[in-house]
Amino acid sequence: MAAMLQSVRVASASFHLPDQCSKLPAFSVCSLPVIRSERSSSLDPIHGTRSTRKVITKAVAAQAENPAAAASKPGHELLLFEALREGLEEEMDRDPRVCVMGEDVGHYGGSYKVTKGLAEKYGDLRVLDTPIAENSFTGMAVGAAMTGLRPIVEGMNMGFLLLAFNQISDNCGMLHYTSGGQFTIPTVIRGPGGVGRQLGAEHSQRLESYFQSIPGIQMVACSTPYNAKGLMKAAIRSENPVVLFEHVLLYNLKERIPDEEYVLSLEEAEMVRPGEHVTILTYSRMRYHVMQAAKTLVNKGYDPEVIDIRSLKPFDLYTIGNSVKKTHRVLIVEECMRTGGIGASLTAAINENFHDYLDAPIVCLSSQDVPTPYAGTLEEWTVVQPAQIVAAVEQLCR
């Protein structure tokens, strides 16, 4: 039973910030298809106009255009949803008891393409298209898990799982306890949540704050393709019910991940950027806002330590504690609402355990306690922006 976890890490995990605009190609094309020639004088024979020049919008990131150069680097590059799919596929190959159920996961391939191609490979029963009945198909997954299957429930949007709250809380979380240990419920409940691009209030919910007090479940949030695949595999292999929070805006992140198989620990936090002055704790999409703020902070002379807590329940107080002992200042940046969010619990936990090490009160930046508005500018102001993070660190480090 003692298989070691391999947290094999690529030496420099480069990641791209999500495009601020919708996914446009790196160069602009004119409306008619142009066959590009290798000649430098690119004259379009039809239009007589100059054909397009390749515009490189991001001077910094590795475009990996040259196949030879790409092949020499270890690992392979993929998008976050592909990483999730890879993890899922590997686990389904490994264990025939793993099955997926959710709305449009089968023939449609998943509304975020996480399960694309799996139904053709594994069949309709193993990748099950359910009717729109969250309460009962989550209950069905729990019942199947009681007999030994390992179902993965996909909520098309995390907000829809509120309909299944009773099944998740009572049956998923508590059955192991109320049966005196007779039944284990090795389900994974996953889906995208968080504030997206003007999706409206009901489709922009952050359920981690509602689920966090359910005893018996574990909650993890992935933020990069690397940890998405690792956490997906760990969640499937875990005997406990795990809720895996993905984020709507992070599915198209690209990263190079190792070719070898790896599984991450569900209870560990990730050190994104070691530092000395302040500990910034964050997870999911806010990690990118924090990293953006970190660039500005570094330019201003601060040295923030950024930790992606990843494990929302239980908190990795070991990693967090060591960081607090080093920096003595904590800033929490989260996407949950102010009231009763993950940040609130984390603040309480750190205060209880590490009070003596703190030089300043913990600052927690969360989303506003409002339903997410549709208008773009208003929506931007409901979540924490990098400028606010910079201001908070400056305040904290005074």
Added chain:
Amino acid sequence: MAQIIHRSTNLLKPVSVAVSATRHLTTASTTPITVETSLPFTGHNIEPPSRSVETTPQELLSFFRDMVLMRRMEIAADSLYKAKLIRGFCHLYDGQEAVAVGMEAAITKKDCIITAYRDHCIFLGRGGTLMDAFAELMGRKDGCSKGKGGSMHFYKKESGFYGGHGIVGAQVPLGIGLAFAQKYCKDENVTFSMYGDGAANQGQLFEALNMAALWDLPAILVCENNHYGMGTAEWRAAKSPSYYKRGDYVPGLKVDGMDAFAVKQACKFAKEHALKNGPIILEMDTYRYHGHSMSDPGSTYRTRDEISGVRQERDPIERIRKLILSHDLATEKELKDTEKEMRKEVDDVIAKAKESPLPDSSELFTNVYVKGFGVEAFGADRKELRAVLP
């Protein structure tokens, strides 16, 4: 005729070796007897099975014995509750024993049963012992759920009993999940998802039924219609009280739930149907003598005459008694002796359970997570940084 003869030995195991005076162990105990059910079956979208049920003297006597044990257990639980040894909620099943006993006679331990909170007798039928039951009711650590579940959370994984659920209707999707797993693993067994007339109005039930019918899952939905959803009579809660018809495209059967042989016949029929054609609904017309739970006197919404009327005319134990006497399988005195024996057995187990220890305080934190994956309490000084995954 493949009778499941060993079925009742689980109940008989803890019985003292006092040789029963009944004649069932002697001659002709497996001679088939044909019994007519009290009422014909009514079918919805299906041809109902015949009223004639094959049985044996041994089965008749074991039915009697099991039902008397169940009745005795529930009455004893009543007095224990009043003596404050059982706390919280206690939902008693007396009056409905025929459903538990008849169902067991038609199936194997590989088939799954899942039910709501009125689960004491079904637990017993599935092979749970009296000690497991009473210890759990009194919150002792020898209980089937280590004292951490209580009256509404009896489970027995080895015999396919999946509980024991407190939230009305939530067990039906779970039952469909059990059937899904049976279909996934292709093991030719069925799942009986039981619920009451109150739960029959839950949306998740219809959601689950839709899915079961869509994928032809071997699920049998059993509505134990005791005509009262806690304090609300069925005609005040449901526009259509024909619960067996509510499946629409799913066939249904209405069964007299106070007749153990009708239940047995219906369950056997349903099992064959489910394995071939997918889900079927069984409505068991039954009755509970006690109120909804121990905090409900049971007389504010129904008359005492109604209760005593049912007890006189439809009591399941009396029906079996009459059958035994009319077929001359035992004398009145022998049956009375059996009842006394069962009473003594229950009293003995209660005395033992009263002495059994309470759970240790450390048990508060066990079984929250499967051991090894964190949280018994993850403190700041957690020494193990890495968890071990299989």
